[in-house]
Amino acid sequence: xxxxxxxxxxxxxxxxxxxxxxxxxxxxxxxxxxxxxxxxxxxxxxxxxxxxxxxxxxxxxxxxxxxxxxxxxxxxxxxxxxxxxxxxxxxxxxxxxxxxxxxxxxxxxxxxxxxxxxxxxxxxxxxxxxxxxxxxxxxxxxxxxxxxxxxxxxxxxxxxxxxxxxxxxxxxxxxxxxxxxxxxxxxxxxxxxxxxxxxxxxxxxxxxxxxxxxxxxxxxxxxxxxxxxxxxxxxxxxxxxxxxxxxxxxxxxxxxxxxxxxxxxxxxxxxxxxxxxxxxxxxxxxxxxxxxxxxxxxxxxxxxxxxxxxxxxxxxxxxxxxxxxxxxxxxxxx
Amino acid sequence: xxxxxxxxxxxxxxxxxxxxxxxxxxxxxxxxxxxxxxxxxxxxxxxxxxxxxxxxxxxxxxxxxxxxxxxxxxxxxxxxxxxxxxxxxxxxxxxxxxxxxxxxxxxxxxxxxxxxxxxxxxxxxxxxxxxxxxxxxxxxxxxxxxxxxxxxxxxxxxxxxxxxxxxxxxxxxxxxxxxxxxxxxxxxxxxxxxxxxxxxxxxxxxxxxxxxxxxxxxxxxxxxxxxxxxxxxxxxxxxxxxxxxxxxxxxxxxxxxxxxxxxxxxxxxxxxxxxxxxxxxxxxxxxxxxxxxxxxxxxxxxxxxxxxxxxxxxxxxxxxxxxxxxxxxxxxxxxxxxxxxxxxxxxxxxxxxxxxxxxxxxxxxxxxxxxxxxxxxxxxxxxxxxxxxxxxxxxxxxxxxxxxxxxxxxxxxxxxxxxxxxxxxxxxxxxxxxxxxxxxxxxxxxxxxxxx
Numbered sequence: 142x143x144x145x146x147x148x149x150x151x152x153x154x155x156x157x158x159x160x161x162x163x164x165x166x167x168x169x170x171x172x173x174x175x176x177x178x179x180x181x182x183x184x185x186x187x188x189x190x191x192x193x194x195x196x197x198x199x200x201x202x203x204x205x206x207x208x209x210x211x212x213x214x215x216x217x218x219x220x221x222x223x224x225x226x227x228x229x230x231x232x233x234x235x236x237x238x239x240x241x242x243x244x245x246x247x248x249x250x251x252x253x254x255x256x257x258x259x260x261x262x263x264x265x266x267x268x269x270x271x272x273x274x275x276x277x278x279x280x281x282x283x284x285x286x287x288x289x290x291x292x293x294x295x296x297x298x299x300x301x302x303x304x305x306x307x308x309x310x311x312x313x314x315x316x317x318x319x320x321x322x323x324x325x326x327x328x329x330x331x332x333x334x335x336x337x338x339x340x341x342x343x344x345x346x347x348x349x350x351x352x353x354x355x356x357x358x359x360x361x362x363x364x365x366x367x368x369x370x371x372x373x374x375x376x377x378x379x380x381x382x383x384x385x386x387x388x389x390x391x392x393x394x395x396x397x398x399x400x401x402x403x404x405x406x407x408x409x410x411x412x413x414x415x416x417x418x419x420x421x422x423x424x425x426x427x428x429x430x431x432x433x434x435x436x437x438x439x440x441x442x443x444x445x446x447x448x449x450x451x452x453x454x455x456x457x458x459x460x461x462x463x464x465x466x467x468x469x470x471x472x473x474x475x
Numbered sequence: 476x477x478x479x480x481x482x483x484x485x486x487x488x489x490x491x492x493x494x495x496x497x498x499x500x501x502x503x504x505x506x507x508x509x510x511x512x513x514x515x516x517x518x519x520x521x522x523x524x525x526x527x528x529x530x531x532x533x534x535x536x537x538x539x540x541x542x543x544x545x546x547x548x549x550x551x552x553x554x555x556x557x558x559x560x561x562x563x564x565x566x567x568x569x570x571x572x573x574x575x576x577x578x579x580x581x582x583x584x585x586x587x588x589x590x591x592x593x594x595x596x597x598x599x600x601x602x603x604x605x606x607x608x609x610x611x612x613x614x615x616x617x618x619x620x621x622x623x624x625x626x627x628x629x630x631x632x633x634x635x636x637x638x639x640x641x642x643x644x645x646x647x648x649x650x651x652x653x654x655x656x657x658x659x660x661x662x663x664x665x666x667x668x669x670x671x672x673x674x675x676x677x678x679x680x681x682x683x684x685x686x687x688x689x690x691x692x693x694x695x696x697x698x699x700x701x702x703x704x705x706x707x708x709x710x711x712x713x714x715x716x717x718x719x720x721x722x723x724x725x726x727x728x729x730x731x732x733x734x735x736x737x738x739x740x741x742x743x744x745x746x747x748x749x750x751x752x753x754x755x756x757x758x759x760x761x762x763x764x765x766x767x768x769x770x771x772x773x774x775x776x777x778x779x780x781x782x783x784x785x786x787x788x789x790x791x792x793x794x795x796x797x798x799x800x801x802x803x804x805x806x807x808x809x810x811x812x813x814x815x816x817x818x819x820x821x822x823x824x825x826x827x828x829x830x831x832x833x834x835x836x837x838x839x840x841x842x843x844x845x846x847x848x849x850x851x852x853x854x855x856x857x858x859x860x861x862x863x864x865x866x867x868x869x870x871x872x873x874x875x876x877x878x879x880x881x882x883x884x885x886x887x888x889x890x891x892x893x894x895x896x897x898x899x900x901x902x903x904x905x906x907x908x909x910x911x912x913x914x915x916x917x918x919x920x921x922x923x924x925x926x927x
Contacts, residue, residue: 198521204702207515269725269753270586270698278618299753301630302590302623309618323626354728387586391518391702393730414585417671419704 162440162448177202178236182229188221192229196236204391204419206426213239237456243429244452251434251450254380254408260338262346262371262378265411266364266401267385269352272413272439274303276385277347278310280437282444284345285314292343294334295320296327296367297351307349314444317341327351327363328370335374348379355400368405383436385411388421398427409436412450416441503535506550517731517770520706523740531557555767561736562763563745569600570692570719571662576609576655578663578688580648581722582681582712583696585669588724588750590620592696593666594627595750595758596722600662601633602756608662611651612637613644613684616668624666630755634658644668648684665690672711681716693718694747697734699726705734706741713742723761724750731770804899806863810855813848853881854891866892 177199185192193214200210216239217232226232255261263280265273277293284291293311295318297303304320311318319334331348338346350367353360371378384407386394401407412421415438424435435450507528514524534553571577579596581589593610600606610628612635614620621637628635636651648665655663667684670677685693695709695718712718721738726749735746746761855863857880862868869877869892878885 198525201515201521202703204704207512268700268728270588272586275617300623301626302619302621305619305622306617313618354725356727356729387698387700389584389698389702389704389708390700391705391730391734392516393518393700393728394702396729414671417584417704418673418707419702423702 162446165440178233182233185229188227188229188232193218200422202420203422205422206392206395206430209243209426209429212429213243240425241452241456243425244435244455251409251436251452253436256377256380260343260346260375260378261380262335262348262375263381263383264348264350264368264371264379264405265383265385266350266405266407267352268354268387268397269300271352271385271387271390273297273352273385274306274310274349276383276411276413276437276439276447277307277349278314279439279444279447281310281316281345281347282314283447284347285316289344290342291316291345291347292334292338292341293318294330294338294346294348296330296334296349298323298325298327298330299351303349303351317343328367331367331370332374335371355397361400361404364401365404381409381436382407383409383411384433385413386421386424386427388412388415388423388439389417389419390423392423392426394423395426395430398431398433402431402433407433409434411435411437411439411447413439415439416446500536503532503550507532507535510550510554513771514733517733518700518702518705518737519733519770520703520737520741522706523737526740527557527561551771555771558736558767558770559764562739562766569596569747571606572691575659575661576652576663577661577692578652578665578690579692579694580665580667580681580684580688580690581694581696582667582716582718583669584671584698584708585617587669587696587698589669589696590614590623590627590666591753592694592722592724592748592750592758593624593664594631594755596748597633597662597664598631598755599748599758601631606661607659608633608664609651609655609658609660610635611647611663611665613647613651613665614668615640615642615644615647620666620668627755634660636663644680645683645687648688652688663688672708672715678711678715685716692720695721695738695744697721697723697738699723699732699734699749700728700730701734703737705737709738709742709744713744718742718744720745720747722746722748722750722758726750727752727757732766733770735766736770804902806855806858806866806895809895809898810852813852850881850883850887851891854878854883854888857881866895 181192181195181199185195196217197210197214200213201207205213217235220226220235220239221232226235253261253263265277267273274297281291281293291314293307293316295304295307297307298321301323304323308318308320310316317337319330319337321330321333327350334346334348348367348371350364351360353364355361368379368382382405384398384401386397390397398407398410410424410427410433412424412435415421421438427433428435435452437447438450438455440446440448510531511524511528514527515521519527531554534557535550569579581593581596583589597608597610600608610624610633612621612624614624621640625635625637636647636654638647638650644667651663651665654660665684665688667681668677670681672678693716695712697705697709701708709718709721721735721744723732723735723746726732738744739746746763746766749759749761751757751759854877857877858869862873862877869888874885874888878888881888
């Protein structure tokens with residue numbers, strides 16, 4: 142059975158709406174990526190150096206890290222030689238298989254870790270403007286709809302209007318926000334939030350933090366302290382530290398992931414703004430080199446557009462048209 | 476490390492060439508491959524890179540590099556020059572209308588930093604140009620975006636025009652311009668909501684605002700960390716709005732900022748300002764030449780190369796070089812070498828121009844004190860000729876005398892002697908390593924890692 146079929150089987154086990162969401166959200170991404178891929182396959186019938194070079198450019202154009210692309214191309218070349226693949230159409234499934242491989246480390250959990258009993262604490266970190274507060278608002282709505290009791294901690298005490306932004310989300314969703322004045326110590330806000338969430342009997346505490354560039358040593362130290370304070374109050378918390386990455390970010394995402402991981406031991410990634418033309422290929426590199434799973438993707442403005450990440454879905458959406466074309470071929474042949 | 480600068484990248488190729496005496500076209504090809512990777516890793520769009528490489532290669536093969544004795548430097552120089560050309564010359568100023576108020580509109584993707592930039596630009600206009608801006612809060616979509624601008628306005632003590640988040644952004648923009656006219660404000664800075672360039676409805680809204688207020692300047696705010704997609708974003712905003720310039724934000728991060736080139740190369744719009752920090756006064760005019768070397772990840776190597784070339788006396792350098800080889804360097808030579816380095820400018824300036832220097836721990840933000848060099852000079856000058864030629868002569872009482880003569884302490888003298896001894900040892904090792912490696916071209920006495 143071809144890889145595409147396997148992938149499709151895995152995907153079709155899921156509800157259609159989820160697949161639809163991915164498809165719609167990734168429409169722009171897919172149009173350009175799959176379109177170019179098809180175009181490439183059409184122009185090159187034979188697998189040769191030129192073909193690989195263009196493939197390399199295609200992947201780099203999707204912000205897949207240079208190093209990861211080189212690695213991928215090398216693997217493909219070896220594989221093509223080993224299986225004696227000469228026709229580009231035969232290589233297509235191999236490409237998507239390798240891509241899915243890189244995104245999907247076996248035996249790994251893409252779901253959010255919850256506290257065995259008591260309150261689950263999720264800490265959101267990231268550079269400025271990636272969408273931390275918005276993501277928290279969306280996650281809060283999700284939990285709320287599931288019937289959880291949610292509290293949000295306004296830990297971004299630095300940026301003007303950040304506390305108000307979270308409060309507005311709180312009003313919209315109907316969730317309590319624990320806050321202090323602008324400019325106060327974010328670690329103190331976390332302490333307050335934990336106490337308050339406990340007394341309210343909350344199941345989920347979502348902690349916002351100020352955006353910070355990863356090369357600001359003092360700000361990264363501040364973040365370490367925030368985490369330490371949470372840990373002191375609840376030893377096994379935070380149960381998740383989610384790094385929010387903007388899909389439009391290029392190679393710098395790598396440096397972000399590395400540094401934030403060092404400071405706060407990031408347990409998962411939220412990839413936002415995937416509904417634009419950016420392809421977020423950098424998650425491949427991050428996944429490949431740093432081993433941090435992607436847990437959520439932002440596919441649009443609405444709360445329900447924040448979806449749990451599924452590497453099969455992701456790759457399936459990217460390659461859908463190619464797969465359908467291949468299926469037709471297969472039915473023709475049989 | 477994934478993010479090597481161009482200089483480090485070229486090192487491997489150059490090492491291979493070094494023994495050859497002649498640079499072939501194949502060598503240039505290999506160097507071009509490294510240049511390509513360096514640019515791609517800096518997030519320059521791959522299409523732009525392709526075109527760029529072609530150009531550089533033509534120049535490189537056309538003598539400039541091939542015939543040069545220092546192909547490494549030449550390649551870097553050519554690349555840097557071409558990059559600067561691509562980025563455009565002088566940074567451009569912000570427009571102002573014949574009849575105030577000048578209307579400036581900020582547009583861009585979500586999270587690029589528009590609201591912050593509006594405040595920073597307002598501050599810049601007041602501080603540097605003595606203008607009185609009015610801020611207009613036309614981002615009605617993001618929760619608390621208006622609060623954010625109002626808070627910033629308060630910090631700046633500047634008026635903010637707002638109609639709440641139920642009004643039409645077009646009306647907000649019109650109202651702001653009218654109020655600015657009444658109050659004789661020089662500038663109106665309109666903050667708009669972040670939007671995807673593919674969102675037709677919201678892009679249409681921007682066009683309506685543009686129609687309504689006829690801004691003199693539309694600035695596209697671009698996150699410096701943007702990857703390959705920067706091209707699509709810039710092209711699309713430019714097509715729909717005819718943007719005048721870009722502001723590159725978050726440049727105080729450790730991104731290379733290749734997006735700057737992509738934006739300029741594809742749309743031709745100049746980058747006018749750069750956001751350099753979270754504070755409200757951290758907005759700077761954009762310097763294309765600095766950006767070029769940043770993208771190449773090599774500090775200001777070019778000026779260093781130029782400095783070294785003009786300031787160092789070639790003949791003396793060769794003589795020193797010979798002495799170093801033979802490891803019979805004396806304190807006199809050492810002193811001379813110090814002065815050569817000093818000629819190039821304050822040491823910390825020289826250091827900051829060195830690639831990788833800001834990566835080295837300890838060297839980051841190092842305050843190198845030129846007075847320390849003066850102290851070293853004083854110590855050496857307090858030695859007798861015999862002592863300078865043969866430091867082993869220097870015993871405890873001589874040390875005391877030298878310390879007294881130079882106004883330092885014995886421990887300073889000891890430290891210098893120790894350093895000098897280490898240096899000689901190292902040179903001995905190096906020269907024995909280099910023996911038998913064949914004839915080499917004369918080397919610069921100051922062996923910076925990027926110099927060939």
